[in-house]
Amino acid sequence: MGVKVVERHGNTFKEKLYLPAIFSGMRSTLKHFTKNLSDASNIPTICYPEEKPTDITPRYRGVHRLTHRKEDDSIACVACFMCATACPANCIEIVATPREDGIDEKMPAIFNIDLLECVFCGYCVEACPCDAIRMDSGIYSVIGELREDFIYNKAKLLSIKGISKEEYSLGK
Amino acid sequence: MNTVLILLPLVLTILFSLATVPILVWMERRIAALIQDRLGPNRCHINGIRLGGIIQSVADMMKLVFKEEFLPSHIKNKFYYLVAPSLAFMSAFLTFMVIPYADNITINEKTYYMQALPTDLGVLWFLAFAGLGVYGIILGGWASHNKYAMLGSMRATAQVIGYEVAMGLSLVSMLITYGTISLNEMVTYQSQSFFIIPAWGIVIQPIATIIFIITAFAETNRAPFDAAEGESEIVAGYHTEYGAMKFGLYFVAEYIAMAASGALIVTIFLGGYQLPYLNTNDLINNFELVLWLIIAFAAVTSIIFFKWMKKHNIFEMPGLDEKKVYATLIIGFTAFAIVVMSYYALGFSEGSSVGVMILQFAIFTVKLFFLHFVFIWVRWTLPRFRYDQTQKLGWNILLPLSLVNIFITAIVVVGVNYGS
Numbered sequence: 001m002g003v004k005v006v007e008r009h010g011n012t013f014k015e016k017l018y019l020p021a022i023f024s025g026m027r028s029t030l031k032h033f034t035k036n037l038s039d040a041s042n043i044p045t046i047c048y049p050e051e052k053p054t055d056i057t058p059r060y061r062g063v064h065r066l067t068h069r070k071e072d073d074s075i076a077c078v079a080c081f082m083c084a085t086a087c088p089a090n091c092i093e094i095v096a097t098p099r100e101d102g103i104d105e106k107m108p109a110i111f112n113i114d115l116l117e118c119v120f121c122g123y124c125v126e127a128c129p130c131d132a133i134r135m136d137s138g139i140y141s142v143i144g145e146l147r148e149d150f151i152y153n154k155a156k157l158l159s160i161k162g163i164s165k166e167e168y169s170l171g172k
Numbered sequence: 173m174n175t176v177l178i179l180l181p182l183v184l185t186i187l188f189s190l191a192t193v194p195i196l197v198w199m200e201r202r203i204a205a206l207i208q209d210r211l212g213p214n215r216c217h218i219n220g221i222r223l224g225g226i227i228q229s230v231a232d233m234m235k236l237v238f239k240e241e242f243l244p245s246h247i248k249n250k251f252y253y254l255v256a257p258s259l260a261f262m263s264a265f266l267t268f269m270v271i272p273y274a275d276n277i278t279i280n281e282k283t284y285y286m287q288a289l290p291t292d293l294g295v296l297w298f299l300a301f302a303g304l305g306v307y308g309i310i311l312g313g314w315a316s317h318n319k320y321a322m323l324g325s326m327r328a329t330a331q332v333i334g335y336e337v338a339m340g341l342s343l344v345s346m347l348i349t350y351g352t353i354s355l356n357e358m359v360t361y362q363s364q365s366f367f368i369i370p371a372w373g374i375v376i377q378p379i380a381t382i383i384f385i386i387t388a389f390a391e392t393n394r395a396p397f398d399a400a401e402g403e404s405e406i407v408a409g410y411h412t413e414y415g416a417m418k419f420g421l422y423f424v425a426e427y428i429a430m431a432a433s434g435a436l437i438v439t440i441f442l443g444g445y446q447l448p449y450l451n452t453n454d455l456i457n458n459f460e461l462v463l464w465l466i467i468a469f470a471a472v473t474s475i476i477f478f479k480w481m482k483k484h485n486i487f488e489m490p491g492l493d494e495k496k497v498y499a500t501l502i503i504g505f506t507a508f509a510i511v512v513m514s515y516y517a518l519g520f521s522e523g524s525s526v527g528v529m530i531l532q533f534a535i536f537t538v539k540l541f542f543l544h545f546v547f548i549w550v551r552w553t554l555p556r557f558r559y560d561q562t563q564k565l566g567w568n569i570l571l572p573l574s575l576v577n578i579f580i581t582a583i584v585v586v587g588v589n590y591g592s
Contacts, residue, residue: 019382025553025554033203037206039483040484045209047487
């Protein structure tokens with residue numbers, strides 16, 4: 001067992017005086033200030049609404065979307081209520097209806113997500129047995145003027161497209 | 173003319189204390205941003221004019237003024253609760269009244285003081301009201317009936333009492349050095365030269381300067397001594413229960429106290445309104461040369477500013493073109509100033525002394541804003557001291573140090589006076 005003895009700092013007179021350390025700290029902050037004042041172009045902030053972020057990872061949880069079946073492009077959701085049950089914020093509202101076209105037994109008649117309640121935890125995506133709900137839309141800013149604007153219904157959720165990994169890195 | 177000259181220092185006091193608060197808030201945010209590699213406020217604008225973001229702090233002030241006032245129902249002593257923020261505000265404001273903004277001016281054989289309160293007891297007035305400021309804080313904390321507010325105000329009070337002693341003693345050593353208690357005479361003393369260096373307080377009394385600056389930070393509850401506030405341990409501190417303009421008064425009081433301490437540091441340690449090597453008489457006698465130098469200086473700084481604007485003001489805003497507006501304003505103002513200055517220099521008999529007075533206001537303002545910059549710069553460099561560390565520093569280090577400093581100063585002064 002090697003015991004590593006850590007040297008204690010702060011016992012010399014110079015360190016106890018504090019002023020040299022304070023002045024060197026102030027010098028380093030002043031360096032930042034003068035550098036940024038004389039040339040603001042190197043500041044790494046982005047001016048958000050005009051410039052979009054370019055470093056969003058593919059695992060980012062954006063606004064939800066409902067997927068379509070590969071065979072006939074109909075809704076993949078079978079209204080099993082797994083997502084609504086898993087949801088800790090109770091923001092998913094589903095009303096099921098029998099599916100008449102013979103592809104499956106059930107489908108949702110109403111599928112609403114209240115984005116003001118949603119905590120974007122991603123449990124619904126994990127819970128879904130049919131891969132019907134995903135959060136890979138890449139939409140990170142949800143804007144509305146009324147509370148109703150934030151309740152996304154079935155048609156809206158189906159209309160959102162998922163974006164590819166390349167598009168993520170472009171920060172679409 | 174009489175009334176103008178008598179009211180001028182009062183108007184300046186209001187300008188330096190109240191009107192600079194939005195500018196100080198803006199400086200705080202902008203300097204903080206630049207130190208931390210951010211941009212800071214730059215969007216808020218009135219028809220395209222942003223003034224570098226000052227509009228945003230003006231909007232903040234307006235918001236505070238028009239917010240709804242309400243009293244928490246658990247407060248029993250409503251009078252004390254309401255009077256506390258105004259006490260803090262008033263004492264901070266009154267501290268400013270004794271600062272000399274320029275040398276005494278003699279017009280038609282009548283002397284006018286450029287202090288809002290033309291008293292010789294300036295230092296005592298400052299100490300009295302700087303100490304009174306903490307009454308607003310302790311009263312607010314007590315009247316809030318809130319444990320966290322009470323704790324915050326107790327911490328502020330203990331700290332202010334601890335540092336008041338060291339501050340007073342470091343001032344005593346300055347009084348011994350200058351041999352006077354009048355702030356104006358102190359500034360006159362600092363216009364001398366001491367061998368080849370100007371006899372500013374910071375040169376002849378470096379230890380007293382350091383002690384005074386540290387205690388001024390503590391007295392105004394600025395970082396790193398802002399133990400009165402502590403988000404992590406006492407919610408917000410003494411103003412937890414205050415909202416809207418009652419909080420606004422505390423907020424403004426802190427900035428005015430900072431401005432007042434900065435003004436006193438400038439007056440006592442940084443030569444006040446004086447330029448090094450040039451006292452008031454030199455300036456008045458060579459006023460035409462001074463005018464030309466000012467005009468050259470204004471031209472050079474405007475060119476530098478225009479270049480900087482061209483490079484950095486790149487946002488396209490709807491409305492007026494900011495760069496053009498600033499250019500017009502600066503050129504117009506410079507031309508106006510030149511015309512007024514030359515009119516005074518040529519036509520008006522007391523013109524040069526009035527011109528020197530204006531120049532001294534400008535010098536004072538520049539020094540004061542440098543001090544504001546230092547206050548903000550320190551705030552974004554040093555972390556907050558722990559409560560026991562502030563107490564230890566105040567009582568165990570600064571107090572003995574200032575006593576030793578008085579002792580040495582007294583010996584040197586007596587030796588110089590009686591030796592020669």
